[in-house]
Amino acid sequence: MQPQDEIVPRNVTVAPLMWQGVRAALPIVLGYLPLGFAYGVLAREAGFNLVETVLMSVLLYAGSGQFIAVSMFSSGVAAAAIIFTVFLVNLRHLLFSASLVPYLRRSRPGALALLAAEITDETFAVAINHYRDHEAQLPYHFALNLAAHSSWVLASLLGALAGNFMGDPARFGFNFALPAMFIILLVMQLKDKKTLIVATFAALFSVVIALLWPGSWNIILATIIAATLGVILEPWTGKF
Amino acid sequence: MDRQILIIILSTAVVTYLPRMLPLVILSRMRLPEVFLRWLGYVPAAVLAALLAPGLLLPEGKISLTGNPYLLAAVPTWIVALKTRSMALTILTGMVAMILCQH
Numbered sequence: 001m002q003p004q005d006e007i008v009p010r011n012v013t014v015a016p017l018m019w020q021g022v023r024a025a026l027p028i029v030l031g032y033l034p035l036g037f038a039y040g041v042l043a044r045e046a047g048f049n050l051v052e053t054v055l056m057s058v059l060l061y062a063g064s065g066q067f068i069a070v071s072m073f074s075s076g077v078a079a080a081a082i083i084f085t086v087f088l089v090n091l092r093h094l095l096f097s098a099s100l101v102p103y104l105r106r107s108r109p110g111a112l113a114l115l116a117a118e119i120t121d122e123t124f125a126v127a128i129n130h131y132r133d134h135e136a137q138l139p140y141h142f143a144l145n146l147a148a149h150s151s152w153v154l155a156s157l158l159g160a161l162a163g164n165f166m167g168d169p170a171r172f173g174f175n176f177a178l179p180a181m182f183i184i185l186l187v188m189q190l191k192d193k194k195t196l197i198v199a200t201f202a203a204l205f206s207v208v209i210a211l212l213w214p215g216s217w218n219i220i221l222a223t224i225i226a227a228t229l230g231v232i233l234e235p236w237t238g239k240f
Numbered sequence: 241m242d243r244q245i246l247i248i249i250l251s252t253a254v255v256t257y258l259p260r261m262l263p264l265v266i267l268s269r270m271r272l273p274e275v276f277l278r279w280l281g282y283v284p285a286a287v288l289a290a291l292l293a294p295g296l297l298l299p300e301g302k303i304s305l306t307g308n309p310y311l312l313a314a315v316p317t318w319i320v321a322l323k324t325r326s327m328a329l330t331i332l333t334g335m336v337a338m339i340l341c342q343h
Contacts, residue, residue, distance in 0.1 A: 056253075059253035060249065073248065090255070091287075092287060093259045093260040094262075094280055098267050100264055109265050112265050122327065176310070184321040199286060206290035206291075210298055226289070
């Protein structure tokens with residue numbers, strides 16, 4: 001995790017850059033604390049022990065993916081279906097990772113492989129916004145990522161510890177933390193009418209497939225159908 | 241540690257890490273087909289909508305349009321998301337709205 005000298009100008013010291021990254025993570029930390037806590041509570045409800053709950057936050061580190069994994073696990077879905085759903089849900093990171101290439105291409109592959117492990121919707125959004133008017137700096141980016149990830153792990157741990165004696169998490173509104181996160185992320189994704197149309201298709205297909213075919217394939221199928229329709233319909237929707 | 245849970249944790253971590261890492265590490269040399277990139281561009285919104293809609297409309301696995309706390313709580317949450325674009329405020333609103341809608 002040593003900062004990469006090749007993209008740090010000689011006259012810039014590392015500490016202020018890292019501090020800048022930690023400060024930039026603050027709004028993310030505020031969002032992650034209740035969400036990570038809710039995940040911790042729900043994971044314990046689903047039958048994960050303390051170590052498993054925290055290990056998933058360390059290794060998987062993907063809010064929606066973790067909620068989906070534990071809720072599918074608690075409803076008895078097969079491991080293969082859980083893994084494939086989490087894969088599809090997290091496939092969006094391809095796009096974030098690809099969008100960072102122009103800014104970070106001068107860094108060493110090893111450093112990038114490490115940096116990539118902590119790409120999330122939020123750390124990506126903050127970093128790409130920062131790079132619009134700042135030169136990309138790995139110390140900044142690593143500090144941003146580590147601060148966000150630490151808060152997620154810590155919040156999961158606290159939630160997992162509290163889960164034992166909190167009773168029903170719904171009593172505290174935690175059952176709406178995930179839908180609320182999806183709402184804000186979706187609102188931030190709806191940048192044009194084409195995307196709005198695709199999202200509407202996905203919502204519709206997801207509900208219809210879920211009604212016709214109980215299980216969790218509705219998310220995968222609806223996403224593939226809606227994104228494909230989005231590309232096919234571009235000659236028409238492109239006019240919007 | 242439960243073997244099944246351990247398999248789920250490790251496998252989901254790997255299948256999540258690869259799409260995070262591969263483009264950043266190799267894309268400077270290789271390029272994805274343009275149509276695939278456009279397709280990928282729709283995936284985030286589509287996934288989120290596909291996840292959200294059944295959670296709000298089918299909380300018990302059946303269509304529920306009246307007296308459904310998930311649908312009710314979504315209204316103020318959506319408004320706060322649109323107005324503030326703040327993750328923390330949106331989640332807080334959602335959780336408070338859910339507490340109020342359930343009681």
